[in-house]
Amino acid sequence: MAALAETLEGLTLEGELYEKLGGNKVRCFACGHCCPIPDGALGVCKVRFNRAGKLLVPFGYVGGVQCDPVEKKPFFHARPGALAFSFGMLGCDLHCSYCQNWVTSQALRDPSAVSPPLRSTPQQLVQMALEQGGEIMVSTYNEPLITSEWAVAVFKEAKAAGLMTGYVSNGNGTPQVLDYIRPWVDLYKVDLKSFDDRHYRQLGGRLQPILDTIRALHEMGFWLEIVTLLVPGFNDSPEEIKRLTEFLASVSPDIPWHVTAFHKDYKMTDPDNTSPGDLIRSAEIGLKAGLRFVYAGNLPGMVGDLENTLCANCREVLVRRYGYHILEYNVARDGSCPSCHQAIPGRWAEAYRPQIIDRPFVPRLHRRREIFWSGGT
Numbered sequence: 001m002a003a004l005a006e007t008l009e010g011l012t013l014e015g016e017l018y019e020k021l022g023g024n025k026v027r028c029f030a031c032g033h034c035c036p037i038p039d040g041a042l043g044v045c046k047v048r049f050n051r052a053g054k055l056l057v058p059f060g061y062v063g064g065v066q067c068d069p070v071e072k073k074p075f076f077h078a079r080p081g082a083l084a085f086s087f088g089m090l091g092c093d094l095h096c097s098y099c100q101n102w103v104t105s106q107a108l109r110d111p112s113a114v115s116p117p118l119r120s121t122p123q124q125l126v127q128m129a130l131e132q133g134g135e136i137m138v139s140t141y142n143e144p145l146i147t148s149e150w151a152v153a154v155f156k157e158a159k160a161a162g163l164m165t166g167y168v169s170n171g172n173g174t175p176q177v178l179d180y181i182r183p184w185v186d187l188y189k190v191d192l193k194s195f196d197d198r199h200y201r202q203l204g205g206r207l208q209p210i211l212d213t214i215r216a217l218h219e220m221g222f223w224l225e226i227v228t229l230l231v232p233g234f235n236d237s238p239e240e241i242k243r244l245t246e247f248l249a250s251v252s253p254d255i256p257w258h259v260t261a262f263h264k265d266y267k268m269t270d271p272d273n274t275s276p277g278d279l280i281r282s283a284e285i286g287l288k289a290g291l292r293f294v295y296a297g298n299l300p301g302m303v304g305d306l307e308n309t310l311c312a313n314c315r316e317v318l319v320r321r322y323g324y325h326i327l328e329y330n331v332a333r334d335g336s337c338p339s340c341h342q343a344i345p346g347r348w349a350e351a352y353r354p355q356i357i358d359r360p361f362v363p364r365l366h367r368r369r370e371i372f373w374s375g376g377t
């Protein structure tokens with residue numbers, strides 16, 4: 001890890017999301033921790049650090065890239081069937097024991113998480129996305145908020161090339177970081193892990209900044225979808241799910257909520273895997289709370305209509321899915337229901353393009369080597 005930290009130190013530039021305090025101290029605004037950082041110290045995320053009164057932040061590399069169906073992110077109301085070119089850096093501001101991206105998110109905390117950084121430029125990433133048929137660029141795999149300067153540099157190129165952009169995030173934001181990314185980010189997924197502050201503290205965060213971020217994202221006009229990974233015995237009590245979904249419905253009943261199945265991962269191997277019945281029960285609570293688009297994920301074919309998008313007015317099937325696979329697409333060109341003409345909230349394509357693929361894949365290796373290693377490291 002010492003070698004990794006040393007390599008990463010060279011892949012930095014001066015950040016934009018911070019203020020100088022007295023005595024060479026700085027305060028970072030990239031996430032809800034708002035760390036005050038003395039000269040020579042790291043922030044909680046371990047990837048942003050103070051050198052001689054300047055905040056240095058990650059830049060110019062990726063921890064991994066992958067082409068994913070947009071349904072995997074998951075976004076269900078943003079260009080269904082599109083390919084999302086996904087990239088991540090290293091590090092996270094939380095340390096969830098069930099993290100499914102722990103190889104990249106915990107690279108600076110856990111010696112068994114090995115993910116070497118690969119030098120890259122925004123232009124190279126966008127070129128690669130276009131070559132693969134990507135329509136959306138997504139910052140994911142680590143927490144994108146803490147590497148927002150890099151994401152914005154990539155997204156400026158992506159937007160110039162006509163691509164949509166998105167964050168897959170834990171939602172531990174600040175007003176400053178949301179203002180900073182607003183011109184460059186179209187889609188935003190928040191992983192709302194619990195509605196209990198004690199649970200968030202176990203994961204290294206607090207609930208309130210995440211709720212504030214969800215409200216702000218909706219008010220600022222990002223396209224927002226929320227995911228809750230249902231972990232038996234951790235966050236699945238009916239009472240907690242009721243409070244969580246009532247909060248979301250109070251922000252807007254049109255926010256899609258995905259309740260997804262946990263499988264044993266990383267350091268959390270005690271709870272049972274989530275069953276289809278657990279997902280369906282939680283989804284019913286969400287619908288009762290007033291949410292109009294509720295999805296059950298990670299158990300294809302086992303949750304009935306909860307993989308499909310239905311018109312909230314007439315119940316017409318608008319998008320029929322099996323896992324990430326689109327079986328049927330009926331949204332009208334103007335984003336409305338073809339049957340009752342009700343507008344369907346989301347970011348719909350004017351013309352549906354059939355899926356290139358319904359499974360994640362790593363872009364062709366020879367291209368990766370050519371692109372990432374041409375500058376040498």
Ligand code: SF4
Nearest residue numbers: 028031034035043045
């Ligand atoms: S990104 Fe968050 S954890 Fe990292 S230094 Fe900034 S405020 Fe602290």
